[in-house]
Structures are given as structure tokens and as C-alpha cells.
Amino acid sequence: MTPLRTLKRIGGMLLAITLAGCAATQAQLDYAAFRASRPASILVLPPLNETVEVDASQGVLAQATFPLAESGYYVIPVAVMEETFRQNGLTAPAEIHELPAAKLREIFGADTALYMSIKKYGASYAVLSSSVAVEIEASLIDLRSGAVLWQGHKQAVETSGSGGGLIGMLVNAVISQIVNTLSDRSYVVAGAASQSLLFAGQPGGILYGPRSPKYELQ
Template identity: 55%
Template sequence: MMQRILKMMACLAPAMLVVGCASNKPVPFDYTAFKAAKPRSILVLPPLNNSPEVNASRSVYAQVTYPLAEAGYYVMPVALVDETFKQNGLTVATDIHALAPAKLNEIFGADAAMYIDINKYGATYTVLDSVVVVSVQAKLVDLKTGTVLWTGTASASNNEGNNNSGGGLIGALVAAAVKQVINSTTDQSHPVAGVASMRLLSAGSANGMLYGPRSPQYSIQH
């Protein structure tokens, strides 16, 4: 009986391994709606800040337009967008995100809008380390139809590639103390937010944004 069970386990093990490996592969994003809409201009809305850091929204907002412009889209100027919302009595990101897509299209004339959520922003302190993490997610919505064209997530930290080699426990404690001082006295989150924004919105990555019409890669992907 035991031999029979062991044989069955031996037969099932390769299948379980294959299933486990397959499940780790990201599911390819369906770009059908994105390619059909062919957006040329993008309105980036002020990000929703779900972190306790009050500067998170402005920090991310100042950096998300660059990768979109590099990808080949015309991006509505942030200063113009911000002033237009203020003139219409809209200063809170939650209220702006609640506006109907058709209304945004009427006001700005953009083809699509990028909605961004900030889930993590800032330093996390532990006994042996201090790590700055920025985590963001986004969705691109067709302003004519309200259809979601694309969604994505990305994160970055200032501890990437740090193997904490050498120094032992005392070295780790000293390094953590130094990092805590640096992270608390300087804005270490801002450059990390830039990395996260590039990872989120740069075109050409797996399941990432498609290239826009001003990019040489545009005709290739279509």
C-alpha cells in the first residue's frame, strides 16, 4: 500500500511542478481595446494618495508625465491641468477622479486619462534597517467611451541590490541608524518615486504601456 502511494506521489510531483511554474508567469494583458482606441493625448489626473505622507501626491505627479511623453504621447501640462481644476473649484484628487470621463474630455479635449493611486510612499523603520518604498498603480481610461484601456502596478525602493554584506550585527545597526537619519532629514522618497513612475508608465515592458503615435515603435506594435 505504501509503495503504491509513493509511486502516485512520484508521478504527481512533475505535474505539480509544471503547474507551479506556470502559475508564476504573468497573464498577458489584453490590448484589444487599447489598440482600437489609439489614444494620442493623455490627461494625467492628480494622484490619489493612500499613504500617510502629505507630499506623496505632488512628488509622484511631478514625475509621471515624463515616461508617457517619452513613450510617444502628448501629455497635458500638469500646471495647466492643475490650474484648470482650481478655476472650476476642484482641488481634491478624490473629487477629480469622480468626474465623468465625458466631462474631462469636454474640458481638456484629451483622448484618455491616466488615474494613479499611491499605495506606499516613505520610509519604514526597523531595528536593522530603514527602507524607502514607493508603490503605485494606474489605469488608462478612454474619455470618449469610459472604457479602461490599460492597468498596471509598480514599486521601487532605495534598498534594491543591498546585500548587507560585512560588518555583522554592529555594522547592520550602525548602517540602519545612518539610513534612518538620512531618510528622516532628506526627501529620499522623491527619487524612488521617479523610479517607480518609470517602471509603471514606460512603454515596451511586459504588460506595460503601449507606445504612442509620436514614437518610432508605434507602427511596429500596431
């Protein structure tokens, strides 16, 4: 077994992902505008990256479409979205987020657009612990009216174990940090955060889309 595989195996026994988000439930949120809009398609925009990790935006974007599609929506393919913006000289997420909703509707024909901001992305090391955190905020905007249909916030954190006394905690933290660096655990944690945030049917989450069998039941 290679050193990297050994570290991954050890790290897998030491790490656990925890999720945290807004405390609001569906009963507390106002879904009137969402239900009235009845969106069927979503354009996922490149996330704004508010961290120092250059791969954060792509890491989150690559995993955002799956939970939305599984929730019953047609999602504009990421490759089509990126190439369309590139041909029009737009590559920076900040510039893309500033485009008028009506213009996005005209170009892509989508009912809504998902705007995301990445607040945390990557590993951090302390004396007795190592962790990988990904924090995402999102808003679903109606491109026909400009109305905000839904807003959400989730954070996923993967931390090292704390057993084995002081020496054990130090060893665990060092091993975890090496695993995090070599295997890019941030991407895995970003997937957990994205799925927790964007799958329909969760407390405070989006509603099911028309392609879901649960659409008429909500």
C-alpha cells in the first residue's frame, strides 16, 4: 500500500463531516413567491469566491447541479453556461453576478438563476486539531421578475478525531492535515455542503421542481 493510500485510510478513520445551516424550517419561511413562480429550470452561476483558495469556485460549481437536477429541475449545463459567458468576454463571477436578470433570461431561457457565495473553503491546522470547512450562501432569483424566491446557507466541516490523549490528538491532527493537503478533502466537503444546501425537501431548503414525483405533494 502506498504512503498516500495509507494516510487516506488512517484519515478516513479519524475524520467526520458535520453540517450546520440556518435554523429556519419550511414552516417558518415564506414560500408564497416560490410557489407562485413555479420555476422549472435553473441557471447556476459561477460562485463568488470570498476565500483565498483559487479552486473554491470550481469545486463548488462542479457539485451544485446534481442536487438541483435530482430535485426535479432542468439545470442549464455548466459547460454551456461557461462557454456562453466566455464568448461574451465574461469570466469573472463578480461581473456575471452583476448582469441584469432579464438579460440572463434572454440568453439562457431559464426561469431562475442560482447565485452562490463561498465564505469558507479549505483546510486549517491548530495545535490539537485539523479541519476542512466549506461554507456556502445561496439565493434563487426569478429571472422573469427579479424576485428572490429562496435563500439558504450551509456549512460542512470535517474535523480530526480527538481521542488518544494529548499525543494522540497531536498525531491525529498532523495526519489529518497531510491527508487534507494531498487528497484535496475540500472538494469532498464542498460536495457535502452543496448537497445539504441544494437538495429539495430539507428544512429551510428549496421546493421540489416539476420533474420530481413529489412536486404536487408539497
